[in-house]
Amino acid sequence: MQLYNKLSAEERRVLIRETGKERFTISFYQYHHINDPQFLRDHLFLNWNAMDVLGRIYVAPEGINAQLSIGADHFELFKTFLDSIPFLKHVRINIAREHDNESFLKLKIKVRHKIVADGLEDATFDVTAIGVHVDAITFNALIEDPDTVLVDMRNHYESEIGHFKNAWTPDVDTFRDSLDYIEEELQNHKRDKKLVMYCTGGIRCEKASAYYKHKGFKNVYQLEGGIIEYDRQVTEQGLENKFKGKNFVFDQRLSEKIGEEIIANCHQCGTPCDTHINCANDGCHLLFIQCESCKVDYKNCCSKECTDIIQLTFEEQKALRAGRFSSHHIFKKGRSEKLAFKKVPNDLEQ
Known part of the structure; x- marks a missing residue:
């Protein structure tokens, strides 16, 4: 029974080029209390390896975080498989706006302590008690609200090449660095301001929204699906794009163009x-x-x-x-x- 990748990146690259088939780069996450992460990890590998899925996936007691690529001809089969897992049924899938057949070259599924490292050891913190999800229309309105504090939950090298209008971009190296720092800076506005957050695909904001609610913030919002989903909605609905520059992504592409500016x-x-x-x-x-x-x-x-x-x-x-x-x-x-x-x-x- 094969439970681990056996091909090198270069061997996989050759196979991808030889087949010439279109591949989609996608991502999804779901916070959920998982009792046996190793069992789920092996179940995913056996099925996804057969579907020629490639990517970087983390499974932990708090949920799953997946960034991967899959052949366009297997995409519907992949979605059907996700729907067969109760907590992943109808999970939102972020589809990259710019595809690269070689965005991932191996299938790596790892069991981690957490799907987003946060440095927190607070047993009373429930990661599933999240804030309010907002779509692109509502998010654009919130950006212009003087009672809103818009926070970029990504790291400094991500926000450096692109961020939203009116966003505060904390100068941090990691997500765990940002949590206490942002709370300290905004401690006097826990009840009188709307705390609105965004990140690449939503996973960091989702945990942060639950954390800040836990810490006493009254009005907590997050951009649903992150920058990736925002770009899709703006494009399809003809909305004003309030993002400047590029969106940093964690695959071999390293970025996607969202706004026209180079910042x-x-x-x-x-x-x-x-x-x-x-x-x-x-x-x-x-x-x-x-x-x-x-x-x-x-x-x-x-x-x-x-x-x-x-x-x-x-x-x-x-x-x-x-x-x-x-x-x-x-x-x-x-x-x-x-x-x-x-x-x-x-x-x-x-």
């Missing part, structure tokens, strides 16, 4: 740019923003140092990495001192 800058030369890249040096792999000109000059690297390293032989690069802990660069997400034009923290940026 970020190349981290190396400062020209307007909103294209993320990972440094080509495997000993660095820093996530940062790079324009086409710097991409050529630095050979897809974040610095002259890394550019020099990737021109060494494989064995020379391996020797440089031996016994050297450099993976911390991965998590700096555009904050490295190597980047002359990295984002300057500004919580009040609009």
Whole structure:
């Protein structure tokens, strides 16, 4: 019985290109009390592997978080399978506006303590006691309400390339960093302001809405389906688009264009740019923003140092990495001192 992926990313890439079939990039989540996450994990893998599903899925006692791709010819079968699981019946599926057949190259389903790491150990906190979901029309109206505090629940490198009009974009590295920080900043407005939140697909806002209700906020709202669903509704209903820039996504595409503006800058030369890249040096792999000109000059690297390293032989690069802990660069997400034009923290940026 196969319960784990056996093909490498490159082997899978070849198969995808050979078949030439269209694939959809989708995501969904559901908070639900799951008694046996491992059993559900194995059940999902057996069925999804047979459907040629690829992606990154987390299962935990609090629910499921899935980002994946599937062949267009298997999409209806996939939805039917989800409906066969009671707590996933009619779950909202976010379908990417921009598809890439190679957005995911492996099927990875992992059991986690939580589907969204929050650092909370409060047994009285019920993640299913959520705030009010709002659609794009209501959300647009709330944005213009002077009694609204609109909060971007994503991390700094996500909001840097795109965010909503009038949004507060806290300068945080992780979701767990944001929870207490936002509560502290808004502690005097728990009853007199409307707390409205958004994120990529809704999963972080859903947990945050339950958390802030738990902490005494009276009027808590979240954008249903996040930026992905907002873009779909705005497009299909001809609504005013109040999102500026790109939506950061967690697959090989790294972003989707939502608004027309470019609101970020190349981290190396400062020209307007909103294209993320990972440094080509495997000993660095820093996530940062790079324009086409710097991409050529630095050979897809974040610095002259890394550019020099990737021109060494494989064995020379391996020797440089031996016994050297450099993976911390991965998590700096555009904050490295190597980047002359990295984002300057500004919580009040609009």
